[in-house]
Amino acid sequence: MSENHINISTNQPFNYCLHLADNSLIMGHRLSEWTGHGPMLEQDIAISNIALDLIGQSRNFYQYAAQLKGEGTTEDSLAYLREANEFKNILLVELPNGDWAKTILKLFFFSTYQYYLYQKLINSSDKQLSAIAEKSLKEVTYHLRWSSEWVIRLGDGTEESNKRIKNALDELWAYTGEMFLPSTYETEYAENNIGVDVSSIKIDWDKKVNEIFEEATLPSPNGEGLGVRSFGKEGNHTQHLQAILKDMQYLQRAYPGCEW
Amino acid sequence: MILEKNISLKKIWQILEQITDPEIPVISIIDLGIVRDVHVDENNVEVFITPTYSGCPAMDMISMNIRMALLQNGFTNVKITQQLSPAWTTDWMTEEGKEKLKVYGIAPPVGKSIDQKYLEELKVECPQCHSKNTKLLSQFGSTACKALYQCQDCKEPFDYFKCH
Numbered sequence A: 001m002s003e004n005h006i007n008i009s010t011n012q013p014f015n016y017c018l019h020l021a022d023n024s025l026i027m028g029h030r031l032s033e034w035t036g037h038g039p040m041l042e043q044d045i046a047i048s049n050i051a052l053d054l055i056g057q058s059r060n061f062y063q064y065a066a067q068l069k070g071e072g073t074t075e076d077s078l079a080y081l082r083e084a085n086e087f088k089n090i091l092l093v094e095l096p097n098g099d100w101a102k103t104i105l106k107l108f109f110f111s112t113y114q115y116y117l118y119q120k121l122i123n124s125s126d127k128q129l130s131a132i133a134e135k136s137l138k139e140v141t142y143h144l145r146w147s148s149e150w151v152i153r154l155g156d157g158t159e160e161s162n163k164r165i166k167n168a169l170d171e172l173w174a175y176t177g178e179m180f181l182p183s184t185y186e187t188e189y190a191e192n193n194i195g196v197d198v199s200s201i202k203i204d205w206d207k208k209v210n211e212i213f214e215e216a217t218l219p220s221p222n223g224e225g226l227g228v229r230s231f232g233k234e235g236n237h238t239q240h241l242q243a244i245l246k247d248m249q250y251l252q253r254a255y256p257g258c259e260w
Numbered sequence B: 001m002i003l004e005k006n007i008s009l010k011k012i013w014q015i016l017e018q019i020t021d022p023e024i025p026v027i028s029i030i031d032l033g034i035v036r037d038v039h040v041d042e043n044n045v046e047v048f049i050t051p052t053y054s055g056c057p058a059m060d061m062i063s064m065n066i067r068m069a070l071l072q073n074g075f076t077n078v079k080i081t082q083q084l085s086p087a088w089t090t091d092w093m094t095e096e097g098k099e100k101l102k103v104y105g106i107a108p109p110v111g112k113s114i115d116q117k118y119l120e121e122l123k124v125e126c127p128q129c130h131s132k133n134t135k136l137l138s139q140f141g142s143t144a145c146k147a148l149y150q151c152q153d154c155k156e157p158f159d160y161f162k163c164h
């Protein structure tokens, strides 16, 4: 059908690996913006630690992707020298932090997603993806616990905190649908038992979200949350990603190959 | 040859025992369970290490320290391989290492990391006064591997090395 019939798909999950790496890197980068600005020292430290875990996970995926690609590709060239339209992260993670409630809710949605995703990715027929998932899952378990506690604290807290987390829900919910809508490469690798069929983790994700929301005295979110026009996994991003990359990639682009 | 190889292996493990965690200088990387294996083949040494946490900033430094220590002892061809699976767990920490942590003022991990146990509230003993009447202040302490607790009896806050 299509004119450009270039099928770059081998059995090597390069794009899939990049997608997982980009999700963690961009989420980690966003959280790191809180370093030095957290509402309390303990929370500043906590969110910085979570950022570090996520950036560490992204390094593991980038290193593997670089190995698959060869031709002098490195984890740095993948993180620092790609354009926004080459990034494959979901839109949710690139959204600005907003207030503490929005940051927390975004992390909660994302951690719940990673928690169920990695539980399945451990069974991947690709040994390295399975190993990274196994390693990451332990960390994500803590992220999920920490963010769940905060959702409960804010939802079941003061009138102000409850209002803020409800606002956050209004702003974020539409972006959650993308997590469970497979991209072309996710479909491809799920069929090969290398990747995870993301639509299959939605039930668990919904259940967890509802359970925590109930405890937080928050209304159960309705609808599929599919109101996103663009699709980050396929490289269609909001202008927010541009801004992140401009900041993150500045040094490598201004001084290519610099080291210290 | 086999004898020589065994002597080398023994010597390498002894050298590795001298290398400490950059963030907790009282315990060695062997106590922590980071070193998974050592291979020796003629002049080539390969050390397999596993990171504690994906983003642990100490890992690069530990790799460098291993390389330096082995070089200083005449092992010139050193390769350090990071191994992610099986994932590091606090269960690999030696009993000696846990004891050293306690003396240093960090409560060692309680119990095993299997199942979901490490998500439950645990009775962590205060490394100062040994009271078990302690409470969790923050799930994340000064580094990713630690949580912050406070003793309800002596009132001292302390780090707890989380089960992982």
Ligand SMILES: [Zn+2]
Residues within 6 Å of the ligand: B126, B127, B128, B129, B130, B131, B151, B152, B153, B154, B155, B156
């Ligand atoms: Zn005490």
